[in-house]
Amino acid sequence: xxxxxxxxxxxxxxxxxxxxxxxxxxxxxxxYEIIFINDASSDNSWNEIKKISKKNKRVKGxxxxxxxxxxxxxxxGLKYAKGKKIITMDDDxxxxxxxxxxxxxxxxxHDLCYTTYLKRKHVFWKRSVSWVNNIFSSFLFDKxxxxxxxxxxxxNRKLLNQIVKDKNSIVFIDGxxxxxxxxxxxxxxxxxxxxxxxxxxxxxxxxxxxxDMISNYHFYPIRIGSFIGLFSKIIxxxxxxxxxxxxxxxxxxxxxxx
Numbered sequence: 271x272x273x274x275x276x277x278x279x280x281x282x283x284x285x286x287x288x289x290x291x292x293x294x295x296x297x298x299x300x301x302y303e304i305i306f307i308n309d310a311s312s313d314n315s316w317n318e319i320k321k322i323s324k325k326n327k328r329v330k331g332x333x334x335x336x337x338x339x340x341x342x343x344x345x346x347g348l349k350y351a352k353g354k355k356i357i358t359m360d361d362d363x364x365x366x367x368x369x370x371x372x373x374x375x376x377x378x379x380h381d382l383c384y385t386t387y388l389k390r391k392h393v394f395w396k397r398s399v400s401w402v403n404n405i406f407s408s409f410l411f412d413k414x415x416x417x418x419x420x421x422x423x424x425x426n427r428k429l430l431n432q433i434v435k436d437k438n439s440i441v442f443i444d445g446x447x448x449x450x451x452x453x454x455x456x457x458x459x460x461x462x463x464x465x466x467x468x469x470x471x472x473x474x475x476x477x478x479x480x481x482d483m484i485s486n487y488h489f490y491p492i493r494i495g496s497f498i499g500l501f502s503k504i505i506x507x508x509x510x511x512x513x514x515x516x517x518x519x520x521x522x523x524x525x526x527x528x
Contacts, residue, residue: 273302273374274353278343282361283314286322289363290329296368304329305347306361310337316525323527335524340421345441346523348434354427358443365422369459373424381429382451385422385459419444422459425451 275293279286290304308316308331319331332346344358355377359365369385376383425447433446448454 271301271303271352272354273297273299274347274351274356275302275304275370276307276344276347276351276356276358277304277361278307278309278340278347279311279315279319279361280309280337281311281313281315283311283318285361285363286315286318289361289367290322290326292363292367293370296370298371299374302328303352305332305350306330307332307334307343307347309334309339309343320527331527332523333525341441341443344421344443345434348430350526350528351430355424356427356430357424359422366460369422369457370424372457372459373422376455376457377424377426380453380455382425382447382454383423384454384456385420386456387420388458388460423447 277289286306293304306319306329308319316331316333319329319333323329323331330350332350334343334346338346347358348356355374357370357373359367359370365385373383373385429447429450432450433443436446436449438446
């Protein structure tokens with residue numbers, strides 16, 4: 271298998287057929303698989319995945335027992351991926367399938383390739399918090415400031431094998447990738463409007479993500495120690511106010527159709 275495309279799915283039953291059609295139209299690789307991970311959608315997403323996979327043998331599905339979030343859903347898909355190269359992307363068609371070929375070509379010389387947007391279609395608050403998140407994660411992981419942590423990314427098999435063996439109790443995909451990647455690059459892509467529906471990502475999710483980054487990915491303890499007292503108290507307070515329960519990465523697969 272040359273390529274595995276991992277797509278976490280949440281309430282996107284109306285988008286999946288269009289996404290597959292666009293991937294097939296633009297993808298140069300002939301030997302590939304698409305793995306949809308249904309993150310306990312409340313719509314007909316899982317039934318749609320099963321219908322599609324019966325007609326298209328390249329499509330496989332994983333149905334999680336409850337909603338574990340994007341990172342844990344992707345991690346579940348990685349456990350089943352067979353490709354030499356891996357692409358992760360969202361299910362809403364904001365990530366252009368025509369850019370997959372460009373990511374793949376970069377993986378011939380790099381371990382990890384992130385995408386950056388030429389012009390973001392997100393609302394102002396999402397653009398703002400993404401900018402803050404990039405500075406925050408750059409400080410934590412000592413990475414170049416220009417590398418944005420986009421969910422539209424590609425990496426090679428060697429890197430996949432390393433991250434799936436990691437023993438962290440909470441999954442943060444980018445933390446794992448940056449922990450093991452040696453050669454990292456970026457490419458610019460177009461950012462499109464969501465095909466239908468609306469985003470399920472909330473402002474409080476970002477604070478939970480930051481908390482997980484601080485508490486579980488201590489790659490640079492001295493660096494983190496300089497500000498952990500201030501930020502952890504603020505983040506913990508906000509998380510309590512928002513009453514969000516942190517989810518561990520021990521996902522439960524309810525059903526697969528492999």
